[in-house]
Amino acid sequence: MSIAVAVAGASGYAGGELLRLLAAHPEFEVRTVTAHQNAGQSLSSVHPHLHSYRDLVLAETTRETLAGHDVVFLALPHGQSGAITDGLGSVGLVVDCGADHRLTDAADWASFYEGDFHEPWTYGLPELVLAGGGTQRERLVAAKRIAVPGCNVTAITLGLAPGIRDRVVMADDLVAVLAVGTSGAGKSLKPELLASEIAGSASPYAVGGVHRHTPEIRQNLAAAGGRNVSVSFTPVLVPMSRGILATSTARLAPGIRAAEVRASWEAAYADEEFVTLLPEGRFPKTADVVGANTALLGLAVDESAGRVVVVSAIDNLVKGTAGAAIQSANIALGLPESLGLPVNGVAP
């Protein structure tokens, strides 16, 4: 018997990507898709690439529309999912792609977001290595409510967590600069995202520790065992529709030699299907992960600077959102973790 699914925010980029991936999932059956301004429109009018769903019509996003499904995926703006989930008690599994249930500290929420703080849900990054052993995967088993990470957060966390857990690098002096694609900003109209503004240009934003992903990165790297975690993170918008390329650096821990560094990342990800450490001397490009639920990492030790440099590439809409949501749902429901998820990208 198939698992009845609703996707809220289906007219947006994250919702559309959820639908693209769910169409290839053998256990999930999408019964309901919802939207806000586009409610009443056919799904094919907003997502003409989603041929599997050409008969679906976008409903209003209400508790009544979403209740009655086995699984609800929420791909709504921040603040909207927190308000709606109170009424979804009858739904077995709710997976939220927004930020409303990611943070554990109400003060962090108040510093970086508007509106009410909502209780934290089980965090949907299975490959996050944890202090004391194990991964976040174990916590997702039988979870009923899952908060999917922010896409920038995923790229930086996967890049740095192994060395922090193993005390190969220091957590108190982390620096990350990211090239990010425009779809991360969502589908609604924004003047700064006009083609004439972004084409041929790279534009930093949220500079100086003010990006709302900062506390989420700190939270993850503390869970990995980081002491006094401090991260300076700068995203740079570049003219590509999908992708994040994060260059994250950390100081080598005292007494650690360059030759010992790589083994930490190798051990952390050796058995991971969706996270791959590339061979020495190779570094990923965003084009290598388009459409895939894959994170590619490249690592080097800058001995003169005493720093480890990790370059990580993900597709923000797949491993950065919709793929992570489905991977986490698979684990929670006891399905094979990789069911329905592409490990291969699209090229050229």
Ligand SMILES: NC(=O)C1=CN([C@@H]2O[C@H](COP(=O)(O)OP(=O)(O)OC[C@H]3O[C@@H](n4cnc5c(N)ncnc54)[C@H](OP(=O)(O)O)[C@@H]3O)[C@@H](O)[C@H]2O)C=CC1
């Ligand atoms: N884009 C990305 O790479 C990532 C996105 N996310 C998160 O996923 C969520 C969705 O993002 P994304 O798809 O990019 O955003 P979009 O702007 O593309 O889509 C937003 C969706 O929410 C609906 N919506 C807008 N306002 C409201 C409202 N007031 N009440 C209910 N529904 C509303 C929209 O409907 P309509 O268009 O019909 O008005 C649309 O379906 C966000 O929380 C985002 O932060 C997380 C990681 C990465």
Ligand SMILES: CC(=O)N[C@@H](CCC(=O)OP(=O)(O)O)C(=O)O
């Ligand atoms: C280009 C762009 O604006 N990208 C977004 C990434 C959004 C994301 O990861 O999602 P959440 O908003 O759910 O955290 C940003 O940096 O804010």
